[in-house]
Amino acid sequence: MTENNRYALNKNLAQMxxxxxxxxxxxxxxxxxxxxxxxxxxMALERxxxxxxxxxxxxxxxxxxxxxxxxxxxxxxxxxxxxxxxFVEAQILQEIQIDFIDESEVLSPADDKFHIDKTKFEVPxxxxxxxxxxxxxxISEGAAMIRTKGEPGTGDIVQAVRHMRLMNxxxxxxxxxxxxxLFEEAKxxxxxxxxxxxxxxxxxxxxxxxxxxxxxxPADAALMMQLGAEGVFVxxxxxxxxxxxxxxxxxxKAVTNYNDAKMIAALSEDLGEAMVGINESEIKILMAExxx
Amino acid sequence: xxxxxxxxxxxxxxxxxxxxALGIDTFEIxxxxxxxxxxxxxIIPGGESTVIGKLLVELQLLTPLKNAIQAxxxxxxxxxxxxxxxxxxxxxxxxxxxxxxxxxxxxxYGRQLGSFNTVATFVGxxxxxxxxxxxxxxxxxxxxxxxxxxEGRIIAARQANMLATAFHPELTDDTQVYQYFIDxxxxxxxxxxx
Numbered sequence: 001m002t003e004n005n006r007y008a009l010n011k012n013l014a015q016m017x018x019x020x021x022x023x024x025x026x027x028x029x030x031x032x033x034x035x036x037x038x039x040x041x042x043m044a045l046e047r048x049x050x051x052x053x054x055x056x057x058x059x060x061x062x063x064x065x066x067x068x069x070x071x072x073x074x075x076x077x078x079x080x081x082x083x084x085x086x087f088v089e090a091q092i093l094q095e096i097q098i099d100f101i102d103e104s105e106v107l108s109p110a111d112d113k114f115h116i117d118k119t120k121f122e123v124p125x126x127x128x129x130x131x132x133x134x135x136x137x138x139i140s141e142g143a144a145m146i147r148t149k150g151e152p153g154t155g156d157i158v159q160a161v162r163h164m165r166l167m168n169x170x171x172x173x174x175x176x177x178x179x180x181x182l183f184e185e186a187k188x189x190x191x192x193x194x195x196x197x198x199x200x201x202x203x204x205x206x207x208x209x210x211x212x213x214x215x216x217x218p219a220d221a222a223l224m225m226q227l228g229a230e231g232v233f234v235x236x237x238x239x240x241x242x243x244x245x246x247x248x249x250x251x252x253k254a255v256t257n258y259n260d261a262k263m264i265a266a267l268s269e270d271l272g273e274a275m276v277g278i279n280e281s282e283i284k285i286l287m288a289e290x291x292x
Numbered sequence: 293x294x295x296x297x298x299x300x301x302x303x304x305x306x307x308x309x310x311x312x313a314l315g316i317d318t319f320e321i322x323x324x325x326x327x328x329x330x331x332x333x334x335i336i337p338g339g340e341s342t343v344i345g346k347l348l349v350e351l352q353l354l355t356p357l358k359n360a361i362q363a364x365x366x367x368x369x370x371x372x373x374x375x376x377x378x379x380x381x382x383x384x385x386x387x388x389x390x391x392x393x394x395x396x397x398x399x400x401y402g403r404q405l406g407s408f409n410t411v412a413t414f415v416g417x418x419x420x421x422x423x424x425x426x427x428x429x430x431x432x433x434x435x436x437x438x439x440x441x442x443e444g445r446i447i448a449a450r451q452a453n454m455l456a457t458a459f460h461p462e463l464t465d466d467t468q469v470y471q472y473f474i475d476x477x478x479x480x481x482x483x484x485x486x
Contacts, residue, residue, distance in 0.1 A: 009407045012424050012463055016338050016371075019301040038347060040301060040340040075384055075398060076340050077425065099404040099425070122405055249350075256300050256347055257322055 010124030010144035013077070013099070014208040017041055017145075017231055021221070021252050022210070024048045024235040028073035034238070037248035041077040041100065043233070044070040049106050049153025050236035050275065053285065059107040061089040064096050071096075079126070084291040085111020087120075094123045100145070101125045103138075105290035106152045106235075115291060118142030128212065130163040130288050132170035132199070136191040137292075139207055146205060148229070149288040150213015153236050155277030157214045157223065159288055164211060164227045175203045213288070216241070216274050218254030218267045225258035242272030293477060295333040296321045298357075300347040302339015302372060306462035311335075314470060324352050333366040333477045336373030336389075338424065338460050341398065344372055345387040354387065361391050366453045366480055368473045374456035375427050382430055392454045393433030400428040400445070400458070414440040414448055414457075419466045421447070421459035428458050439472075453480065 020040025025031040031042050046062040047055060061082050071078045077099035082089035084103055089110075093101050103116055105128050118125040119142035128149035129135035135146045148167070150160030174185060174196060186196040198206050211224035212233035221232045232255055238248045250267040257263045280286075295311055297304045299320035308318045321327065321334075334357065336344070348354040361367050369377040369392075377392040384398050401407065401423060409422045421442070429446035432438060440448035440457070447458040448469075455476060461469035 004408050009409065009422070009424065010404070012422060012460070013404055013407065015303045015306065015463070016340070016424055018303060018305075018339075019299070020340060020343055035342060036346075038343045040343050071403075076342060077404065094405075097403045097405050124404065252343070253347065253350065256351070260323070263323075 006122050007119070007142065007144065011207055013124055014126070014145035017077070017210075018208055019256060020231045021248070021255050022079065022231070022233045023238055023248060024233075025070060026239070028069050030239055030244075031070045031073045033245050034248060035074045035076050037245055038252035039076060039248065040231070041079055042070065042074060043079045043081065043102065043235070045081055048236045048239060049287075050155075050240050051153075052106060053153045053278075053283070061086070061092065061107070064092060067093070067098065068096055081107055082116070083107040083110040085109060085114050085116060087116045090116055090121060090125075094121055098123055103127050103143075105149055105287045109290050115141050126210075128288070128291070129167070130159075131166045133189040133191055134292055135167060135205060135209070136189065136195040136199075139205070140192060140195060143207065145208050145210065147210040147212040147233055150211070150215070151280055151283070152213045152287050154214050154280065154283060155216040155237060155240075155275040156280050157216070157220045158280055160211050160213045160215065160224060161227065163213075163288070164224060164229060167209070168228055171199055171203060171205075174199045215251075216277065217271070218250045218264055221251045222254045222258040222264050225255055231255065237275055240275035242274075247271050247274075293317065293332050293474070294319065294330060295335060296326070296331045297335045298337060298344070298353075298373075300339075300351070300353075301343045302337045303460070303462055304337040304339075307335050307337050307370075310462050310467070310470060314467060314474070316474070321353065322351070324356060327353075327356055331365070333368070333473065334360070336367065336369040336376055337462065338371035338373065341372035341375040341388070342386050345376055348376070348389070349387050354389065358389050358391060361389060361454065364453050364480065366473065366477045367455070368469070369454070369456045370460055370462065371424065371426055371458060374429070374458055377454055377456050378429075392449075392451050392456060393436055394429045394449060394451075394456070395431040396427045397430050398427050399425055401426055410442060412440060412442045412447070414468055415472060417468050419468045420464045422463045423447075423459050426458045429456075450476075
């Protein structure tokens, strides 16, 4: 028997989620709808981002009892969110055998300086990033998966697109650099030389990279996939829409066949009301600016 | 030799990279139109079996693939792929290909904290194995040959043209499982020639 390598196993779980859609759910009922619609995992949280925006105040980890009721309702992996830097919330989620922890800017940050030292945990973490520097810092802290931050709870895709393009552009730039330029690039990005060297040699992040924040339609999901995302998170976009089951199933199929415009056209028909959405210029709190 | 990899969801690109490293032509299967070209073998990858099963039905791939497997197309199913090939799932009801005479238990080792790696015997050779929220085979029918066990649980088996592993050969550097599958395809070819 070889020693179990938790970090490798955790990165492997993220690989199994690829090409899939991870959906925010607030009740066991919604979790079942999501699984039935083809979600590859669910994110259990008391309030979806759109409602967190409306409610204001401090948003915290969800009640473990509510998370457990969702674990019992579905057979797919269950994720849950903790506040940035709140390692005790993460200890609690590990204790109830969560499959993935999202150290998330959607909740109110618990620490305005330090993220959780994720290398100290057995369960995997996913973290948001709006550029390559943030992504590589989260990975060096032990994140097994990265997602764009986007702007959660808005139904506005513009920030997720911006973050994905920024990350891709930075990766392309590094792959074309001379080796002796990598040291300065590491300094600029505030990350280790080894991290930059990995990007230089492989042309991609060392972990799976999903899109999140503002995805509301099959076309939004396919857009993010064509921009290079390996899967998508859909938060408020499903259960804030007119026909959640139908919309969820359509987004799942759009992610599988993201290059097939004919199919996405058919999937986009008759989905009912999309979530209303807020423009990025109309919102008071930019969640993406939390945790850098 | 040309092998199709079911690319609806999950770790399909990892299989494609392994096959390419062995010099084998591959193609992705996402919809019925992808099945128009000749194919010597099929791989059903790891991922979420509920998602892949549902998409197989909705994208009208279930019947053509099931027919091809029943007609003798060599198939390798890994993890979720094993679940989809199994005739019976002991602890779930969900759509699948259901051609292999095995009973499987989904999430047999529990949640992610139960995921593990080990070195164990596959057809007489010790190889590294990665289990991610993996199933195991609880029972096999009389036509099924057991190819590997870990701590008393069956984790690899073959029935005629169908090969299934609970672990992920696409996640390690080892190629034993692929070699075995390629041999299966070659034997099939010889039979066809005969």
